[in-house]
Amino acid sequence: MFRGTGTAVITPFKDGAVDFGSFRRFLRFQLENGIEALIVLGTTGESPTINESERTKLIRIAVDEAGGKVPVIVGTGTNSTEKTIKSSLKAFDEGADGVLVVVPYYNKPTQEGLYRHFGEIATRVQGPVIIYNVPGRTGANILPDTVIRCLEFNNIVGVKEASGDQYQVDYLISALRSKESDFKVWSGNDDQAFHLCCSGGDGVISVISNVAPMKTSTMIHSILKGDLHIARGLHLELLPLMKALFVESNPIPVKYALSLMNYCQNELRLPLYELSEGNRNVVRKALQESGVL
Template structure:
């Protein structure tokens, strides 16, 4: 797995279909911007609105375009363990370097249920798996004790932590790094990534880097290199954009911003709708401030 910045990529659409040409151009923009990994079909990639046929097209396109230059990690989570297993196997067969598996949503399993869910996915595949904890979306929080149990499984490689609870994150880093130093802890929140890395974490799976890949990856590398003045300065400069990209539900604002940069259309799938005109004005101001 990577250390640094992994971009949670938007998925370009045009006239209701996956826009492969735009996706290839956008991936090149990300790699040229210095990101260390590409995360495909996560929340930011509108995974819930993508068909199985499109999943195959999107994963294949990402793997072919990356061509081994950076790892491609595919979102394969589901609230059905069997579906998460089959999606993870498909991603593996298509050449993914890893999978990102979110905690099951809506059915709200116990901690034992979470452990068994992730264990089943890990047993079925041979590529690394990253757990994704985002209770604000799933209604389900995976506790550090459960993560430590899962860290005993060889191909459970890390966690994307988006609980928003920095005390929980610090507790997890402190405990998991003692027993398995190579276990990766990534921030799932751009506005907490600087702090997580300073606490001993390994980077970020980022929405922000869709828009400013070089600036985001430079900030995170500075923090990893313990150049705290440079990292802090970059964090403060980028902080307004970090917040602005969540003025409405992700990925609505970031899809608009990437479209403003010319890498895709603003087309987004229901039940999400395009960014409101008022929010667009604010986003334009933030992009102007960054020279975009």
């Protein structure tokens, strides 16, 4: 897989339909600005609202634009193991380099259930699988010891960690490094990416890199190279924008931000709705102060 910055890309809409032309143009913007991976059809891509034919075309466009230069990782996780396997197999058939599988939501499985869920997926799809831990959205937290159990499946290659618990992240990284494992740990929270990478993590799967790909990529690479002074400066510079992009549920603010940058319409699919008027000023100001707009 990759070390550095992967963007959890938006899905542009226009008049209710997926805007495939804008999607292709947006991916080129990302690739031209140093992104190491494209993460398609994740939370930021509004995956629950995308139908199967749209999914197929979005994956194909991403694979075409990436051209083998960076991995294309597709969000395929559901709260059904069988459905996740079928979605993952389809993604690999369309050329995906890996799949991002969220911890099952709503069901609230036990740690044993989580281990068996990811193990079954890994056994049957065979391609690279990334665990996505985001208990704030799913209601379930996969613990470090369970993640470590999953190392017995060689194609479970990493975890996107968005638990928000820095101790949990540090404990996991420490345990993995003691095993001399090349299992990757990426931050799923932009505001914690600096800290995770300083603790020995491998990068970020990012929302803010939708609007600031070069600065985000430079920040992460600076940490990985040991240039902490540069990285710290960029982290602090981007911090207000990180906060602004989560002033309402992701991807509501980032869609508005990218509409200001002319990469998409300010359009989402229900049940998400456009950014409130008051928060538009918050996002616009943060974009201007960070030098993005």
